[in-house]
Amino acid sequence: MASCADILRSEFPELDGEVFAYVTGILHSSGADFESVDELVEAVGELLQEVSPDGKDERAIREVCQRLFNCLQLDEARAQRCSQVLLDAPIQLSQITDGYDASADMLPGLLLKRGQTSVVNTKKLEKAEAKLKAKQDKRMERDFVKSSGPLVLEEATASQAASKKETRMESSGKNKSYDVRIENFDVSFGERVLLAGADLNLAFGRRYGLVGRNGLGKTTLLKMIATRSLRIPSHISILHVEQEVAGDETPALQSVLECDTTRESLLREEKELTAKVNSGRGEGTEGARLSEIYAKLEEIEADKAPARPDLLLLDEPTNMLDVKAILWLENYLQTWQSTILVVSHDRNFLNTVATDIIHLHSQRLDMYRGDFENFMKTKEERLKNQQREYEAQQQYREHIQVFIDRFRYNANRASQVQSKLKLLEKLPELKPVNKESEVMMKFPDGFEKFSPPILQLDEVDFYYDPDHYIFRSLSVSADLESRICVVGENGAGKSTMLKILMGDLTPVRGIRHAHRNLKIGYFSQHHVDQLDLNISAVELLARKFPGRTEEEYRHQLGSYGVSGELAVRPVASLSGGQKSRVAFAQMTMSCPNFYILDEPTNHLDMETIEALAKALNKFRGGIILVSHDECFIRLVCHELWVCENATVTRIEGGFSQYRDILKEQFRKEGFL
Template sequence: DELEPIFLSCVIGVLDCGGAEFEDGEEVYDAIGGLLQGSSADCKNEDDIRDICQQINGHAASKQVLLDTPVQLSQISAECGKSAGDLGLTVDARKLEKAEAKLKQKQGRRNERDSQKTTSPLVLEEASASQASSKKDSRVDLSGKNRTYDIRIENFDVSFGERSLLQGAELSLSTGRRYGLIGRNGLGKTTLLKMLASRSLRVPAHITILHVEQEVAGDDTGALQSVLESDTVREGLLTEERLLNARIANGTAEGMETVRLSEIYAKLEEIEADKAPARASIILCGLGFSPKMQTLTTKEFSGGWRMRLALARALFTWQTTILVVSHDRNFLNAVVTDIIHLHSQRLESYRGDYENFVKTKEDRLKNQQREYEAQFQYREHIQVFIDRFRYNANRAAQVQSKLKLLEKLFPDNFEKLSPPVLQLDEVEFYYNTDQRLFTQLSVSADLESRICIVGENGAGKSTMLKLLMGELTPVNGIRHAHRNLKIGYFSQHHVDQLDLNVCSIELLLNKFPGRNEEEYRHQLGGYGITGELATRPVASLSGGQKSRVAFAQMTMPCPNFYILDEPTNHLDMETIEALAKALNKFKGGVVLVSHDERLIRLVCRELWVCEHGNVRRVEGGFDEYRDILQEQFRKEGYL
């Protein structure tokens, strides 16, 4: 039945007064149901009144009721001009006041909830894993029989929030072999490692797992303590011991807890927990950490030293099976015995190093392509094949498309600057007088420069970049920069400089206000942060995706000179190649620090070697530098 105008004329005032959006018909009923029941109209039945409230709630706002309800506006206007008595309507004033008060109260609660939403702490999506397992497997695991150190996980899924990363996947790790886990950024490599480390995926209980993060976090943890904490079994026992001793000391411990404490002491003795600090110290010493350095906090170390800390954490446990995520093809060729390729929500295994993986994969896909084309002759079927196998290592069309896109991401519509554009002249610098990093440092760069700074960890590469940028002031000497020089800087600790509590769009908006959302989305989209990725908290992105956000932020103001400190740490191989191509197309200057041999070969025509408190120039690129090192090693008897 149609909603009578006579009821509308009574409730419009209440609805307009509140101006609130109701969550459901019950809220509408709570606000005006009593008022309607107090009228002399025929809608006395409670179910009828609830139906009316549901109709009202179905519209976007209270004012829209007048337009969407099937009544004549002229009739409503005429009726509203009459008195309630003329209409034969009796309205209870107290119920009217009560309805209005209830409506305002609901609006107040809603405003309070909205306020809490804007100030509540960030809640990140969490990764989860599930797998099918048989009772037989569980019984074998619990019985302790057949204690192999091989790992085989079948038919498992991994997701991050609502996004599926792996479906029906299988993972086999044979004891003693070294596996390289590869795949494009954001597909779930790091998440898979976390699921294994947390045992969200079922790993036999007798197998100990050590999880080394992408880079040791820079915080107030001491270097030695950071290594000790990598032994989660020892740390867990020590933590439990402290808690139980505290309960015993204040008299709140129960009898079983005293027994548990004895078990903990026995276990600590079994694993020789008291010898762990000395063993960790020896490992650190072997990696170049002096006794004084071992007491420093992790945030005081450069990226190179933090990577050594990560290696020390790995060496602190005995070596068995290794599963490593890396985008460095030279490292993979030198270290791994097998490759595991994550793509299309599944895992594929290949025997051999990375080069063998590329060759085998190409041959496999060529065979698949021939078989497929033999079966299907129509163009649409061929297109299905192309779509299905677009993860081909060559992926010529896709890669070329990405390269063309990235070439545009380093805009060069700026004026040419006459040299010297950036110069350090007779610079001396030190953090303390006992450790002079540079004496009489003289270097210069212009818009044609493609320079890589190399040298041992701790030689001062990152410090030199900060001197070039003007972030550090020389103790003696002069820094000169062209007045129109605009530097874009990418830090090796770029994640520390991102606001992790906002989404990527908000991050750019806060950094570069005054533009519309489409511009921010376009900037992020150029680096692969598209769709819902751009609206997710930065903290929930993968390491590679965070790097892409940092690149988007760095390039947005259109610098004419880039200083890049380890830009490839979290980038996949395809993106590294695209970055190299983009830097070569860029018309401005480039100075970078990198351990990625391929990036150096592709981009840099000149090397600055940091050593002995100074810098020497090596022209001819990486090959020339390698020949110099080999000759030096021969003279010293190492080769």
């Protein structure tokens, strides 16, 4: 088999001597460190493409790197089989160095033939060398973490420039404002800078929606505020409802709101009973009930924890809530008298609740008045104006530069040239629009035509407790063209029905039928529990689907936006949305032809939700999903099943009709 040097000579016959020596040096000294052809391409691919005399494209360069990688793998295998090699004859170093000039200007350890001049871009060599060193350092760090025992996650930190005026007002007790002003602050997570020189101004009584891509630091920012790592006036009380909390199955927000409504209800009843006793209209039972109320108020510490904190921080509050609960929450938060800062991916929720939008991107925060739809329109207009201003300035700069270049050496125009140069220096430096990369997702097709029925439940009964049936006489069916959304109140049995459909739960009575060639991919609303958080996403796939190359695992993860260093970081260090993407990559690796998805949009940012919807619409196979995200449901689903009263009902009018039904229920109950 040809050596690496032979491959380089055959593919690049006119390769510059310095580049040849540099590349072969990397291959021989660091070949064992390359775990995939991707790493080899990253180390030397760009350099080889630049010096290629026949203009090889990226695909051709990758093929060359694949041959080099295969050669290195073979050399490594030989080295493991043979720890010592006997030479056939002595080697004379003078013969090796003959014809080379050791005094030539070169990179350390590289040799050029006499009379040969290098035409390579030295900066490219330095860049390639730096890339390789960074990759080796990262691998050493990763290996150290693996060998050093239990996983230790990075911690978030915040720093803020001190304001003498605010410090003086705070210490004197003169600051009575309930507005929150945090200026010129930084937030980092380990070595990653999330926010730099940012400003956050929250006017009391307004409701702010915080939006941005997964992993940019929205949750971290809320934690920095809640823990007062960022300076918040001491007289401002803060309540923080986190996205992920340990405990029972009750959503965190539901617990908070139940506490709030319970407190208000108890205080109202206490007032009514006291009024009866004082007026003499009592029936004699008021005293006992008042004792119960006082005990309950003391239990929930009603006097110490006011129902309405000055600043309410909510992180993805609609996660795990059903549609009915979300409608109630939207109405409830609109009556909140103090300030709200909420992270949410739900467009409809933000359009209903938010009075302002804060956009986290490029390590800064941009403020927009109005709801989410207004934010989208205004942001697009801002970006267009920014790009127009940049292009206009570039044209102006070029116009001035042409004049300078033309008359630079003309003595008669010297004063004008100097004036133009000063003008260029004074121009503000505008930057082109830095558009966020589009999120891409693809669900591989596993489509083949089956004769029906594909997936069916016939007269199914199911219960965990014989005294409480979850389903009675349930009959539903789906095929490979199905796009079904299941809705209903929490506890109505949505997730249970999905597990019966998959065969994870066995009916007490009735029949589940699934086609013998049906391959189901399942996404659980508790998908994080199914991931090993102590290993990387690449290792996760390698354990689940052994026998494939690292390149295949990386490609699979990259299809869901988990690329680069994200793929080799411990899963525990990823954001909620990034963990969901890892779960999608794992679910689709085996190419199912039918997907059952339980709350797939939880933790995902809006761009990823839209990409998920597009991917599902292109997928040629069946889909049943549980979701509360109205926008997502309307994009994907053609059929709506309502889970209630131990059965499932199909609503012909789709989500619009279901929403109207819920609103009517609220009106009758006095909530709207």
